[in-house]
């Protein structure tokens with residue numbers, strides 16, 4: 718190791734070192750998640766969302782909302798019942814650092830892309846979900862998320878079954894089911 722690198726390594730060891738767990742060590746409770754969200758980040762079922770590489774703030778808020786009941790899902794309710802606030806924070810930090818998996822979803826056909834981009838522009842989806850739909854902070858990444866899940870969760874916002882974000886509910890109420898299918902197919906294929 719060169720002297721400069723040695724100093725850097727020593728400094729890093731001093732700042733990141735001892736009592737804290739190493740950032741690349743999975744939190745203990747992460748073992749609970751793989752059964753559904755996948756050993757390598759590919760969920761075992763198309764109705765289950767990707768969480769590897771999802772944004773940290775967003776993951777934490779969802780775990781919190783499942784535990785408060787603002788977002789309802791039986792499977793996730795059983796999981797969050799076993800988590801403290803610290804566990805949720807550690808899990809959000811950990812999963813956000815993992816690489817987004819490739820779900821091998823096909824790009825949407827050109828006519829679907831054109832229609833989706835028109836709807837997205839009128840609704841200003843990229844203003845919050847960012848260019849490339851990778852999201853940021855509390856705004857979720859949508860690009861290459863499972864199409865089945867995207868459609869289901871947009872329908873759930875619209876019907877009010879997913880009631881943890883009034884803005885998304887109000888916005889999606891103004892679009893038809895065909896629009897949601899178009900958006901889901903487009904986003905999944907990005």
Ligand code: HEC
Pocket residue numbers: 746747749750751752753754764765766767768771775776777779780789790792793796808857870
């Ligand atoms: C028994 C299966 C199961 C297990 C185990 C499980 N999940 Fe989930 N998870 C789901 C399902 C199903 C959904 C989608 C719920 C919905 O449609 O609203 C979900 C949704 C989520 C979401 C919301 C993602 C989004 O895009 O909105 C997060 C975050 C999440 N899970 C994190 C975790 C973490 C962290 C663990 C481990 C501590 C875990 N899950 C364990 C089934 C599971």
Ligand code: HEC
Pocket residue numbers: 766778779836837840841842843844845846855856857858859862867870871881882884885888900
């Ligand atoms: C004003 C900002 C804003 C705009 C505009 C917006 N969103 Fe969102 N969206 C959010 C936020 C914030 C969340 C996270 C809500 C939560 O915490 O549950 C979200 C959540 C979502 C989710 C759930 C993702 C998941 O993993 O469960 C989908 C899908 C989505 N938005 C699609 C869209 C689409 C499609 C458009 C355009 C038609 C759009 N959004 C416009 C802010 C926005």
